[in-house]
Amino acid sequence: MLLFVLILLGLIVGAVVIVVGMYNGLVVLRNRVKNSWSQIDVQLKRRHDLIPNLVSTVKGYATHEKETLENVTMARAQAMNANAGKDVKNIGAAESELSGSLAKLLMTVENYPDLKANENFMALQEELTSTENKIAFSRQAYNDDVMFYNNKIEVFPSNFIATSFNFKASEFFEIENKEEKIVPEVKF
Amino acid sequence: MWELIAQNRRKSIIILIAMLMILVVLGGLIGAYISYPDGWIYGVPGAILIWLIMALVAYNAGDKIILNVSHATQVSKDMYPRLYNIVEEMKIAASLPHMPEIYIMNDSAMNAFATGVKPERSAIVVTAGLIENLSRDELQGVIAHEMGHIINRDVAFMTFAGVLMGSINIISHTFLRAIFFTSVSRRGKLGGKMGKSNPMLFLFTLVFTIIAPILASLFYFAISRKREYLADATAARLTRYPEGLASALEKITSTAGDVAYYNKITAPMFIINPLYSRDLTSGSSTVNFSTHPPTHERIRILRTLHGKGHVSMREYQSVYANHRKGDSSLIPDSGLKDNTPTSIRQPFAGDTQSHKKTLREVGDLLMAANGFYFLPCSCGLNIKVPPEMEKKHIQCPRCGTALTVPSIGSQQNFSQNQMSQLGAIVGAVAGGTATAATTALNTGPLSFTKKSADRWETFTCSCGSPIQLSPLFKARQIRCKSCRKKITINYPE
Amino acid sequence: MLHCPVCKKEGLVVLEFDDIEIDYCLTCKGIWLDAGEMDLMIGNAEQAKQILESFESVSAKSINEKERPCPICDKKMEKIVIHTVEDQIVDRCRDGHGIWFDHGELHSILDNAKKDGEASAIVSFLKDILERDLQK
Numbered sequence: 001m002l003l004f005v006l007i008l009l010g011l012i013v014g015a016v017v018i019v020v021g022m023y024n025g026l027v028v029l030r031n032r033v034k035n036s037w038s039q040i041d042v043q044l045k046r047r048h049d050l051i052p053n054l055v056s057t058v059k060g061y062a063t064h065e066k067e068t069l070e071n072v073t074m075a076r077a078q079a080m081n082a083n084a085g086k087d088v089k090n091i092g093a094a095e096s097e098l099s100g101s102l103a104k105l106l107m108t109v110e111n112y113p114d115l116k117a118n119e120n121f122m123a124l125q126e127e128l129t130s131t132e133n134k135i136a137f138s139r140q141a142y143n144d145d146v147m148f149y150n151n152k153i154e155v156f157p158s159n160f161i162a163t164s165f166n167f168k169a170s171e172f173f174e175i176e177n178k179e180e181k182i183v184p185e186v187k188f
Numbered sequence: 189m190w191e192l193i194a195q196n197r198r199k200s201i202i203i204l205i206a207m208l209m210i211l212v213v214l215g216g217l218i219g220a221y222i223s224y225p226d227g228w229i230y231g232v233p234g235a236i237l238i239w240l241i242m243a244l245v246a247y248n249a250g251d252k253i254i255l256n257v258s259h260a261t262q263v264s265k266d267m268y269p270r271l272y273n274i275v276e277e278m279k280i281a282a283s284l285p286h287m288p289e290i291y292i293m294n295d296s297a298m299n300a301f302a303t304g305v306k307p308e309r310s311a312i313v314v315t316a317g318l319i320e321n322l323s324r325d326e327l328q329g330v331i332a333h334e335m336g337h338i339i340n341r342d343v344a345f346m347t348f349a350g351v352l353m354g355s356i357n358i359i360s361h362t363f364l365r366a367i368f369f370t371s372v373s374r375r376g377k378l379g380g381k382m383g384k385s386n387p388m389l390f391l392f393t394l395v396f397t398i399i400a401p402i403l404a405s406l407f408y409f410a411i412s413r414k415r416e417y418l419a420d421a422t423a424a425r426l427t428r429y430p431e432g433l434a435s436a437l438e439k440i441t442s443t444a445g446d447v448a449y450y451n452k453i454t455a456p457m458f459i460i461n462p463l464y465s466r467d468l469t470s471g472s473s474t475v476n477f478s479t480h481p482p483t484h485e486r487i488r489i490l491r492t493l494h495g496k497g498h499v500s501m502r503e504y505q506s507v508y509a510n511h512r513k514g515d516s517s518l519i520p521d522s523g524l525k526d527n528t529p530t531s532i533r534q535p536f537a538g539d540t541q542s543h544k545k546t547l548r549e550v551g552d553l554l555m556a557a558n559g560f561y562f563l564p565c566s567c568g569l570n571i572k573v574p575p576e577m578e579k580k581h582i583q584c585p586r587c588g589t590a591l592t593v594p595s596i597g598s599q600q601n602f603s604q605n606q607m608s609q610l611g612a613i614v615g616a617v618a619g620g621t622a623t624a625a626t627t628a629l630n631t632g633p634l635s636f637t638k639k640s641a642d643r644w645e646t647f648t649c650s651c652g653s654p655i656q657l658s659p660l661f662k663a664r665q666i667r668c669k670s671c672r673k674k675i676t677i678n679y680p681e
Numbered sequence: 682m683l684h685c686p687v688c689k690k691e692g693l694v695v696l697e698f699d700d701i702e703i704d705y706c707l708t709c710k711g712i713w714l715d716a717g718e719m720d721l722m723i724g725n726a727e728q729a730k731q732i733l734e735s736f737e738s739v740s741a742k743s744i745n746e747k748e749r750p751c752p753i754c755d756k757k758m759e760k761i762v763i764h765t766v767e768d769q770i771v772d773r774c775r776d777g778h779g780i781w782f783d784h785g786e787l788h789s790i791l792d793n794a795k796k797d798g799e800a801s802a803i804v805s806f807l808k809d810i811l812e813r814d815l816q817k
Contacts, residue, residue, distance in 0.1 A: 119642050123269070123660060126273065127269070129324075130270075130273035130274070130276070130277060133273075134276065134277050137280040137281035137426075138280050544700045545700055547721070548697070551702070568699075569696060569697070569810065570696070570697040571695070572694065572695035574692045574693075574694070575682075576692055577682070577694065582694070582707060585696065585710075585811050585813055585814035586810055586812050586814070587812070588813040
């Protein structure tokens with residue numbers, strides 16, 4: 001009898017240890033996803049901060065690009081809205097829009113050699129390029145983490161822990177690179 | 189990625205053990221020779237002790253020593269944002285938790301190396317020539333290659349293997365020299381015992397002492413070459429733009445004349461400070477083992493990879509295997525599985541700055557790091573005064589204006605500041621007495637007004653220490669590095 | 682810090698104008714024109730090298746002038762002749778690091794230089810950067 005109780009107790013303790021271990025493992029993964037998201041978030045915010053400066057610098061030189069500038073400003077406002085909502089899919093869509101309008105703006109800059117040589121503009125362009133790169137690189141790291149975490153949630157046996165403790169799958173962060181799709185218009 | 193490090197580590201340990209064996213045998217033989225036959229009891233621990241001391245120094249202060257020897261100066265973000273940004277991008281791409289320190293070396297040759305035994309305490313050093321001559325994408329490729337060495341733990345391995353190699357070199361060199369001198373004079377203790385003790389042992393010791401350093405170098409280079417390819421593969425994956433590194437390597441080899449000069453510096457540095465320092469162009473050799481650096485091969489592999497339109501470690505592996513006649517042992521299988529191929533990114537289009545401007549930027553940066561005073565004149569001439577120079581009053585040779593290094597808190601400057609501050613004070617204390625205004629001035633915050641927005645400027649703090657303002661410094665406030673006082677910076681309209 | 686080849690102990694200050702630098706001695710007002718900066722002025726390294734090498738050298742003894750050390754490599758520089766309306770003798774580093782002009786020498790070269798020579802870019806730049814200095 002005593003032996004039976006001991007075995008039972010041992011099994012229960014063992015089960016608890018396994019559950020706790022798996023639970024902790026999931027928490028670690030979830031935190032990793034959160035952490036790599038915050039890396040992206042920092043860069044997205046940085047980009048939002050840079051845009052007003054860029055717009056005002058470009059405005060001084062490129063007087064005929066009102067529409068392009070307005071598009072960028074609008075896209076930025078939308079991206080900031082989406083960012084407040086914390087929905088990764090929405091953020092991705094809004095940021096793609098912003099990337100697209102920024103790419104268009106930078107393409108029109110080609111027509112203004114004075115602007116291109118402006119020190120302030122060059123510094124801004126460097127910052128913007130670097131921020132775009134950082135977004136791209138941190139997105140890769142984030143998506144890798146998400147894939148790992150989502151897999152863990154779906155596979156046996158950790159899927160039991162995931163459903164009973166309400167671990168939800170994370171969303172991938174996708175930015176469509178519109179820059180690559182735009183074909184520069186040639187006018188004669 | 190982790191498998192890669194683990195595999196590297198296994199190979200490294202085998203190599204290190206082999207080199208350690210050489211060291212132990214060397215110590216033992218020399219010990220036994222000096223005091224026949226039991227001297228090895230002292231020889232073995234003696235050799236190990238030499239190695240341990242050197243390893244300890246290398247581990248704790250190695251990066252500092254190498255940075256000192258190479259006269260590298262650390263750069264912060266507002267001194268050279270592009271370089272800082274590129275390193276930060278690669279840090280993010282490599283998911284490295286710590287930002288490596290960045291140093292610039294005042295050398296017109298193009299080169300770069302990484303130091304730091306632990307990734308948490310790593311540094312990337314680039315020469316001025318490198319940032320002057322490479323485009324953004326090329327610079328990114330080089331930095332990514334160095335980052336590859338850091339994350340693949342190459343720096344640590346190279347440091348310890350280098351220390352071992354250095355110890356073996358030092359021991360055998362000292363012994364051979366001692367033999368040479370004693371056998372020439374035929375009087376010394378060593379020479380005297382030689383004949384009596386054991387001629388076979390002597391011959392064996394002599395031969396081993398001569399081949400030990402060669403053997404150690406062979407072991408060392410056996411693996412370091414592969415690490416170059418591995419770092420290239422990592423760089424291609426991190427940047428998603430293999431062409432960047434390829435054209436950087438091309439540029440660097442085309443100025444090979446300068447590199448010879450660089451080698452002369454690193455080669456002795458390597459023996460005295462057996463730390464990880466690697467020549468980017470010649471693969472990994474600072475000793476003349478490989479007469480033909482495989483740079484052209486590295487470029488070919490990177491270019492072929494670029495042509496495929498997407499990059500991953502597996503892709504690099506297969507291209508490498510093609511070029512190296514089926515050698516597919518570069519990256520372990522498990523290192524290939526966990527990364528999906530990503531498409532090549534677009535090249536950077538913003539390289540509009542003229543070469544002249546970049547040269548000046550880097551030149552100014554190095555002068556600022558060396559404590560030059562910057563005195564911009566209103567006529568457009570910039571005067572840069574070396575710190576050793578006593579003269580603080582200079583007449584502009586272009587327009588004749590008298591220039592001095594402005595100092596805040598000094599009598600003369602107060603009157604200038606007064607003009608700008610008085611308005612604010614009078615506005616605030618409407619109708620206040622003159623004495624109230626003066627006390628407010630004396631206790632009020634220190635401020636400095638820049639003459640121009642896009643040049644370096646120097647002023648001295650009220651404590652006497654000079655403060656350099658980079659043209660990229662845009663903040664409203666700066667803290668004096670020596671007295672910690674806050675100083676407000678104003679900008680011209 | 683580079684040292685003035687004439688005043689020895691004095692350092693040279695750097696004058697930068699329009700992204701080009703020259704080194705200048707505050708005491709004797711001599712000018713060091715670095716080969717690298719000449720490249721930038723002319724915009725072509727090959728051409729700059731040709732100009733630098735085109736001047737013929739004369740022995741220091743024959744003209745009774747002291748030999749001076751190059752501020753970069755500290756080796757003794759050679760005397761070369763620059764043909765303007767009047768011939769002018771200046772110092773050039775044998776390893777091609779650059780040219781040293783004494784205050785008077787530069788003055789006379791700039792006054793007499795032909796306006797259309799290959800080195801005219803250098804002449805007009807030096808005239809501009811040292812405007813006030815040369816009036817005295």
